[in-house]
Amino acid sequence: NREGGPSALAAAITGRTPCYGLHLEDNREPTAIVKVEARLRTTFDFSLLGYTVGRILGSGIPYFKGVTGANLDRLKIMSAALAASGGIAMFCIGKGLKAGDKMEKICVDARELEISRERLSAEGKPDLACIGCPHCSLEELADLARAVRGKKVKKGCALWVWTSREVHNAAKGLGYVRAIERAGGKIFTDTCMVVCPLEKSGYSHMVSNSCKAAHYVPSTSGLRATVSEMYLVLESVMEG
Numbered sequence: 001n002r003e004g005g006p007s008a009l010a011a012a013i014t015g016r017t018p019c020y021g022l023h024l025e026d027n028r029e030p031t032a033i034v035k036v037e038a039r040l041r042t043t044f045d046f047s048l049l050g051y052t053v054g055r056i057l058g059s060g061i062p063y064f065k066g067v068t069g070a071n072l073d074r075l076k077i078m079s080a081a082l083a084a085s086g087g088i089a090m091f092c093i094g095k096g097l098k099a100g101d102k103m104e105k106i107c108v109d110a111r112e113l114e115i116s117r118e119r120l121s122a123e124g125k126p127d128l129a130c131i132g133c134p135h136c137s138l139e140e141l142a143d144l145a146r147a148v149r150g151k152k153v154k155k156g157c158a159l160w161v162w163t164s165r166e167v168h169n170a171a172k173g174l175g176y177v178r179a180i181e182r183a184g185g186k187i188f189t190d191t192c193m194v195v196c197p198l199e200k201s202g203y204s205h206m207v208s209n210s211c212k213a214a215h216y217v218p219s220t221s222g223l224r225a226t227v228s229e230m231y232l233v234l235e236s237v238m239e240g
Helices: 006-013 043-057 073-086 111-120 137-148 164-173 175-182 209-222 230-237
Strands: 031-036 062-065 105-110 128-135 158-163 185-189 205-207 224-225
Touching: 031 043, 043 073, 043 105, 043 111, 043 209, 043 224, 062 128, 062 185, 073 128, 073 209, 105 224, 128 137, 128 185, 128 230, 137 158, 137 164, 137 175, 137 230, 158 164, 158 230, 164 175, 164 185, 175 185, 205 209
Parallel strands: 031 062, 031 105, 128 158, 128 205, 158 185, 205 224
Antiparallel strands: none
16 A cells, blocks of 8 residues: 555564455556556656656556566556556556456557656756666666766766665675766665755756656655666766
8 A cells, every 4th residue: 555654664663464455355456547648668658658658647557458567677667657657556467468448448558658758858958867766776886887888977966876775785795886886876775866855965856767756856855856767867967
């Protein structure tokens, strides 16, 4: 279920959570069918897909059909976007699920994804690249370390990355942290750009591959925000 801070804290202290909503099997059935016609090539495309479906449906449990190329990291960033633009706490994907004839049906094509991208992209040149909303996995840090090899953060710009402490420790042992920091990037653990005081950073325009980050940052910190493919995010603040 979508829980607020106080109820989540109470559950952590007591070891119990209220038995309602999505904890009940009868409430975990799909409520809408999402036919995906857009071609999903990258992790960023999955973030756009999640944001688009949340924007259109608003709530309920979407059942995705036509999704190809999914992996854990792509579904992770899609989940975050679903819950940012809408009140969606669960989705279904895969074959063999029952879908009622009377369920709401929507179609998501490339144009719908572009509408979401445009809504989340401000005019101007970004000076702060933020990656890791949700937190980067070890595989994503490995990809990032390879992508920044031979590059440097531009003067007046910054590359900030977020992950968990456990993943950071593993990445440090494998040399990924050193590679990112050598390129001028900074890595933070156990927090997120959405809850950080970015307004005190001295930067004015964030760019990210996360639709969730671009959705919240303008209201939480007042920075302008833009969403883009990972390689374009890095190009915005790096050279070499």
